Amino acid sequence: MPILFEKNRIVFTDIASGEDAESLLEWLQKHPKGEIDLSACTHLQPANLQVLMAAKCSVLAKPKDKLLADWIDSALQ
Amino acid sequence: MNPLLEQFISESRESLQGIGEKLMQLEKEPESCELMTELFRFVHTLKGNSGLFDLPELTRVLHAGEDLMDAVRNGEVAYSHLLADRLLHAMDFIGLLCDEIDTNGSTDAKHVNNSVLLADSLRQLIVVTVPNEGVEYTLAKVMPSVAEEPNPANQLPLSKIPAEISMAAYRAAASGKSLHWLAYSPVEDCFFQGDDPFYQARQTPGILWGDITARKPWPELGELDPYCCVLDFSILSTAPLEELQEYYRYVPDQVLIIPVSASFLTLPQGYHNGGNGGEQPHSREHEEPESVPPVLSLEVTALIAAQREILSMPDDIAWLAGRIKSVAASLSGCLHAIGSNGIIQSLGIALDEALEQQASAPLLHWLDGHFKQALDASPFLPQLDKSATTTQIGQSVGEVKFGRRAEDIYSGPKSIKVDQIKIDRLMNLIGEMVVAKNALPYLAGRAENVFGVRDLSREIKSQYAVINRIAEEMQDTIMQVRMMPVSFVFQRFPRLVRDTSHKLGKEVNLILQGEDTEADKNIIESLGDPLVHIVRNSLDHGIEMPDVRRALGKPAAGTIIIRATQEADRVIIEIRDDGKGIDPEIIKRLAYEKGVIDDERLERLTDQEAVNLVFAAGFSTAEVVSDLSGRGVGMDVVRTAIEKVSGTIQLESEIGKGTRIRLSLPLSLAVTNVMIVESNNQLFGVPMGSVVETVRIPRADIHTLKKNEVTVLRGRIVPLKSLNSLLSQHVPPRANEDDELAVLIVSLGDESVGIMVDDFRETVEIILKPMTGVLAGLSAYAGSALLGDGSVLMVLDIKEVL
Numbered sequence: 001m002p003i004l005f006e007k008n009r010i011v012f013t014d015i016a017s018g019e020d021a022e023s024l025l026e027w028l029q030k031h032p033k034g035e036i037d038l039s040a041c042t043h044l045q046p047a048n049l050q051v052l053m054a055a056k057c058s059v060l061a062k063p064k065d066k067l068l069a070d071w072i073d074s075a076l077q
Numbered sequence: 078m079n080p081l082l083e084q085f086i087s088e089s090r091e092s093l094q095g096i097g098e099k100l101m102q103l104e105k106e107p108e109s110c111e112l113m114t115e116l117f118r119f120v121h122t123l124k125g126n127s128g129l130f131d132l133p134e135l136t137r138v139l140h141a142g143e144d145l146m147d148a149v150r151n152g153e154v155a156y157s158h159l160l161a162d163r164l165l166h167a168m169d170f171i172g173l174l175c176d177e178i179d180t181n182g183s184t185d186a187k188h189v190n191n192s193v194l195l196a197d198s199l200r201q202l203i204v205v206t207v208p209n210e211g212v213e214y215t216l217a218k219v220m221p222s223v224a225e226e227p228n229p230a231n232q233l234p235l236s237k238i239p240a241e242i243s244m245a246a247y248r249a250a251a252s253g254k255s256l257h258w259l260a261y262s263p264v265e266d267c268f269f270q271g272d273d274p275f276y277q278a279r280q281t282p283g284i285l286w287g288d289i290t291a292r293k294p295w296p297e298l299g300e301l302d303p304y305c306c307v308l309d310f311s312i313l314s315t316a317p318l319e320e321l322q323e324y325y326r327y328v329p330d331q332v333l334i335i336p337v338s339a340s341f342l343t344l345p346q347g348y349h350n351g352g353n354g355g356e357q358p359h360s361r362e363h364e365e366p367e368s369v370p371p372v373l374s375l376e377v378t379a380l381i382a383a384q385r386e387i388l389s390m391p392d393d394i395a396w397l398a399g400r401i402k403s404v405a406a407s408l409s410g411c412l413h414a415i416g417s418n419g420i421i422q423s424l425g426i427a428l429d430e431a432l433e434q435q436a437s438a439p440l441l442h443w444l445d446g447h448f449k450q451a452l453d454a455s456p457f458l459p460q461l462d463k464s465a466t467t468t469q470i471g472q473s474v475g476e477v478k479f480g481r482r483a484e485d486i487y488s489g490p491k492s493i494k495v496d497q498i499k500i501d502r503l504m505n506l507i508g509e510m511v512v513a514k515n516a517l518p519y520l521a522g523r524a525e526n527v528f529g530v531r532d533l534s535r536e537i538k539s540q541y542a543v544i545n546r547i548a549e550e551m552q553d554t555i556m557q558v559r560m561m562p563v564s565f566v567f568q569r570f571p572r573l574v575r576d577t578s579h580k581l582g583k584e585v586n587l588i589l590q591g592e593d594t595e596a597d598k599n600i601i602e603s604l605g606d607p608l609v610h611i612v613r614n615s616l617d618h619g620i621e622m623p624d625v626r627r628a629l630g631k632p633a634a635g636t637i638i639i640r641a642t643q644e645a646d647r648v649i650i651e652i653r654d655d656g657k658g659i660d661p662e663i664i665k666r667l668a669y670e671k672g673v674i675d676d677e678r679l680e681r682l683t684d685q686e687a688v689n690l691v692f693a694a695g696f697s698t699a700e701v702v703s704d705l706s707g708r709g710v711g712m713d714v715v716r717t718a719i720e721k722v723s724g725t726i727q728l729e730s731e732i733g734k735g736t737r738i739r740l741s742l743p744l745s746l747a748v749t750n751v752m753i754v755e756s757n758n759q760l761f762g763v764p765m766g767s768v769v770e771t772v773r774i775p776r777a778d779i780h781t782l783k784k785n786e787v788t789v790l791r792g793r794i795v796p797l798k799s800l801n802s803l804l805s806q807h808v809p810p811r812a813n814e815d816d817e818l819a820v821l822i823v824s825l826g827d828e829s830v831g832i833m834v835d836d837f838r839e840t841v842e843i844i845l846k847p848m849t850g851v852l853a854g855l856s857a858y859a860g861s862a863l864l865g866d867g868s869v870l871m872v873l874d875i876k877e878v879l
Binding site: 018021022024025028029032043044045046047048049050051053054055056067068070071074075 | 268273274275276278279284286287288289290291295296298299301303304306307308
């Protein structure tokens, strides 16, 4: 499972696929204060990114990949 | 190139011609609904076919053409000259792409621009515009013809770029690289088309910096549709324009590429000159020429002169882009060295232009503009060839045209379709030629023996050698034309085996080998039915059910191998299965029950002979007649069909291991080799295929056994027949001086029979003509042929005679 839902935190690993966006959206609706850990994330299908952007999530940990981190920064700023 | 693509190209050319013709006819009768429908059909087929290949440019234009034609057909858009012009123009473009695919195997990414322009120009004609058709974004055209347009770069939010990226971009631009700003706006339903625009954006070649923004404010989470893409991507890249176009070739209508001059970048020093960046590149390059010192050091002048010389060379090379880039890099290095960093930017612009136009002219122009003075003063380049420079620029600045112009070389299709009758006629004529040339040795013989002119005889013979060589080459060539690969027959088997094995509940792997082995068209065509029959037999009777096979320790799935090979002038086709094989005992018993063999033969039969009984007429081993094989016709039909084309068939089988059937067929039927024999003062031909050997047997060795004449040849009893008596001529065969009889041993199935004749003659190549008219009823003759001296040779059908 590329997305792990914890108590008030989501941990992304590897690649989040398009199908994951739906459960991500559901979870964020229930946990509006949820934070995201992207440190092990290598790619996000943009539907996930849209959900994160719309939910104005706060990033707990940036992806290790500097370029990806910059992209996500620009999207979530 | 693969055969499918080849086919596509040749069909496309035909369709294009058809479209051209229909458009011309429409000019005369624009109201014709029929013509319009036909035109639509052509474009539609072409588009459909192009979708099979990775040719987005082609498909894009054809798709637009199809939409337009559809609208015209439905009466939404009226036919006009403009429409015809644009369609013809688009078809020229398609033709151009076809030519390119034909020569290079693929299309160049540089056509993306044109394809989008063409598709748009076609779509513009559709008044009923379809929403979401992406007309708001077209690829930036950085051709010189649009240089007058205000440069959009100064309106870009370049200030968003972080300082260190700006610096890196500036440095990249200064070292001669091009800078491009990409605005990528994926369509809303792109996720459903399997696109991942974020990934696409991340992988952009030469990416320096990227940014994601939402097109509209985000709704409440409850109303959010995460699968409707509303993201816009902005990317700054140092990759050349072609590379970016190539990378985004599938979505050119969603990407806007804008060249960025380094001067627009927000630099950390604090100066912000993006505001005055609207000027044109050309004016810029004349602004600062004085920053080059009028007198340069000898080394730098030599370097620059060398670059100028390189740029003056013709542009017709494949590595032109690389050459231009290397020149620009050298020049940029020179500028660094002499401290003229101020004009590096204009060099970058000239480089972009040069790469754009695929010509050295813009760089050459730039070089002359900046270094003319310095070069004039140097000994390396005494004169500047001004005229050459200006004409080159003139050419490259001219209108961009993608259509095929009249003066362009037309490359026609490389293959032609010819009616088979014509080929057959050619083949017959060449056959006659082969026979006619055989008259020359007769003539030479007559010249020597009858007229006693030896020299003439020799000359005729040498001429004969020449004609012989040419005739043989002609024959070879026409054979090549008629050759077809066996894959023509083989291709039906995967499906047949799959369907049949499913029906029977068996598992079968089919292995085809040597599919490119070639043989004459007639041979290949005659192979079809016998092969199907053999394979069905293998499936039906050979391969066991999976559980039976497992019990026998064989893999559950049976294997059928069909292999074609060429051996000398014959094609060998082998069909092998690993099934249960044929049990000779069962065959013997069945053959005896069906009356195919008698008691006596039953005792004498070897296993190999017994197995071959399946080829006997009226024999079918299937105990249960299924709808697949075993309809009572059996293998004798196969044998007859193969023998009709002078082929032979062999069967080997081992119980429990499988069966192997080997077909041997001639490569071609055109020329037959026959042996000429003499009997009762007449000449007859006997096909070489059935001749085993020729022997002379002393009359004393001929014995009479139950009224039949026989002889013993190498320990075997060979029955003898006189050709005269077989042909109902009651003349005894003539013996030679030593009282020996000429006996032609022929094979008849597995047996040998001796035919007593008067004498043997030579073997000749003949064109066998089947008997026609009333003679067609004479089954004793396979046909007739003309001999070199003009006489007619009757060729015997040995099997029928005996």
